[in-house]
Amino acid sequence: xxxxxxxxxxxxxxxxxxxxxxxxxxxxxxxxxxxxxxxxxxxxxxxxxxxxxxxxxxxxxxxxxxxxxxxxxxxxxxxxxxxxxxxxxxxxxxxxxxxxxxxxxxxxxxxxxxxxxxxxxxxxxxxxxxxxxxxxxxxxxxxxxxxxxxxxxxxxxxxxxxxxxxxxxxxxxxxxxxxxxxxxxxxxxxxxxxxxxxxxxxxxxxxxxxxxxxxxxxxxxxxxxxxxxxxxxxxxxxxxxxxxxxxxxxxxxxxxxxxxxxxxxxxxxxxxxxxxxxxxxxxxxxxxxxxxxxxxxxxxxxxxxxxxxxxxxxxxxxxxxxxxxxxxxxxxxxxxxxxxxxxxxxxxxxxxxxxxxxxxxxxxxxxxxxxxxxxxxxxxxxxxxxxxxxxxxx
Ligand SMILES: *Cc1c(COP(=O)(O)O)cnc(C)c1O
Numbered sequence: 038x039x040x041x042x043x044x045x046x047x048x049x050x051x052x053x054x055x056x057x058x059x060x061x062x063x064x065x066x067x068x069x070x071x072x073x074x075x076x077x078x079x080x081x082x083x084x085x086x087x088x089x090x091x092x093x094x095x096x097x098x099x100x101x102x103x104x105x106x107x108x109x110x111x112x113x114x115x116x117x118x119x120x121x122x123x124x125x126x127x128x129x130x131x132x133x134x135x136x137x138x139x140x141x142x143x144x145x146x147x148x149x150x151x152x153x154x155x156x157x158x159x160x161x162x163x164x165x166x167x168x169x170x171x172x173x174x175x176x177x178x179x180x181x182x183x184x185x186x187x188x189x190x191x192x193x194x195x196x197x198x199x200x201x202x203x204x205x206x207x208x209x210x211x212x213x214x215x216x217x218x219x220x221x222x223x224x225x226x227x228x229x230x231x232x233x234x235x236x237x238x239x240x241x242x243x244x245x246x247x248x249x250x251x252x253x254x255x256x257x258x259x260x261x262x263x264x265x266x267x268x269x270x271x272x273x274x275x276x277x278x279x280x281x282x283x284x285x286x287x288x289x290x291x292x293x294x295x296x297x298x299x300x301x302x303x304x305x306x307x308x309x310x311x312x313x314x315x316x317x318x319x320x321x322x323x324x325x326x327x328x329x330x331x332x333x334x335x336x337x338x339x340x341x342x343x344x345x346x347x348x349x350x351x352x353x354x355x356x357x358x359x360x361x362x363x364x365x366x367x368x369x370x371x372x373x374x375x376x377x378x379x380x381x382x383x384x385x386x387x388x389x390x391x392x393x394x395x396x397x398x399x400x401x402x403x404x405x406x407x408x409x410x411x412x413x414x415x416x417x418x419x420x421x422x423x424x425x426x427x428x429x430x431x
Contacts, residue, residue: 120239134160204232242371303403
C-alpha cells in the first residue's frame with residue numbers, strides 16, 4: 038500500500054531490538070562484530086548485507102536514508118557529515134580531470150568556492166548560467182560537460198528554474214543533473230520526479246529545523262550512488278550516528294513544520310508588500326514574483342525564506358537589523374526561530390560587488406528565514422524595527 042508523505046516520514050523506522058523499544062535506538066559504535074572468520078570474509082567481499090564500520094554505514098544512517106529516499110522518490114543514497122560534504126562528494130566522486138560542470142551562478146557560498154577554487158586544481162572546470170535565463174544553461178554546455186548543478190529556489194535571490202525543462206535538457210545530452218534541494222526540502226519539491234539524477238541536501242537547515250546539528254545527504258540513481266558510496270567509504274565524510282538519529286526524528290515533523298514556515302512566510306511577504314517603507318519584497322508564492330507560475334507548478338508551497346529591501350539602502354538595512362528585539366541575528370536558516378541576515382555584509386561578503394549584483398543581491402537586501410513563532414509576534418518585531426530604523430535615519 039502506498040502511504041502518504043506524512044506517514045512515510047513517521048512510520049519508516051529501523052527494526053526494534055530485543056528490548057522492543059518504540060523509538061529507534063542510537064547506535065553509537067565505531068564498528069560491528071563478526072560471528073566468525075567466514076562472516077567477516079563474506080561481509081568484506083560484499084557477499085552479504087551487514088554493518089562493518091560506521092565510516093561505511095550504520096543502522097542510524099540506513100534509517101535516515103531509507104526515509105529520505107521514500108520522501109524524495111530516489112533509489113538510494115548516502116548520509117554525509119554536512120551539506121558541503123554532500124555537495125563536494127557528489128561532484129568529486131563522479132568527475133575527473135577534463136570534465137566540466139554547468140552550475141547556476143546563484144549557489145551557496147561554499148559551493149561557489151568548490152567550483153571556482155577547489156575542483157579546478159584537479160582539472161575540473163565550470164561555467165555559470167543564470168536561473169532566470171534557461172537558455173544560458175543550453176549555451177554553457179560543452180562536449181566535456183558531465184554535470185549540471187543547480188539550486189532552486191536560490192539563496193538569497195529566490196530565483197527558480199523549470200526542473201522539468203532542465204531534466205529534459207540533461208537527459209537529451211546524457212548529463213548528470215544534480216539539484217541542491219535544501220531550500221525546498223522533499224516536502225515542497227522532488228527534483229527526481231523531473232529527471233534529476235542526484236538530489237543533494239544540507240540537512241542542517243529545514244530538515245533538522247531546530248538549529249541543532251550539521252548533516253547532509255546525497256540521494257539518487259542506484260548506479261551513481263554506488264560510485265559515490267565507494268568514494269565516500271574511502272574518503273570518510275560519514276555522518277555521526279547521533280546526528281543521523283536526530284535528523285531521522287526531525288523528518289517526522291517536517292511536513293507540519295514546513296506548512297507553518299510557508300504560511301508564516303507568505304503572510305509576512307504579503308504584509309511587507311503593503312508597507313510604505315518597503316521598496317520591494319520577493320517570495321516565490323507572491324504573485325509579483327517573476328516566476329510565480331513556475332513556483333506554483335513545481336513547488337507545493339513557497340518555502341520559508343522571504344527577501345525584501347527598505348528605503349535607505351545598506352545603512353537602513355543595518356539600522357533595521359540593530360532595531361530588532363526578538364528575531365535572531367545568526368548565519369543559519371531553516372530554524373524554528375525567525376532569523377534575519379544581511380547577505381551583502383555577511384554570507385555573501387566574499388563576492389565582489391558586481392558578482393553580488395549578478396545574483397540579485399542588492400546592498401540593502403534583507404533575508405528572513407521565517408520561523409514557527411506566531412506570525413503576529415514576528416510581524417510586531419519587524420514593524421517596530423522598520424519604524425525605529427526610520428527615526429534613526431532622521
Ligand atoms: C547551508 C547550505 C549548504 C551547506 O550546508 P552545511 O550543512 O552548512 O554544510 C548547501 N547548500 C545550501 C543551499 C545551503 O543553504
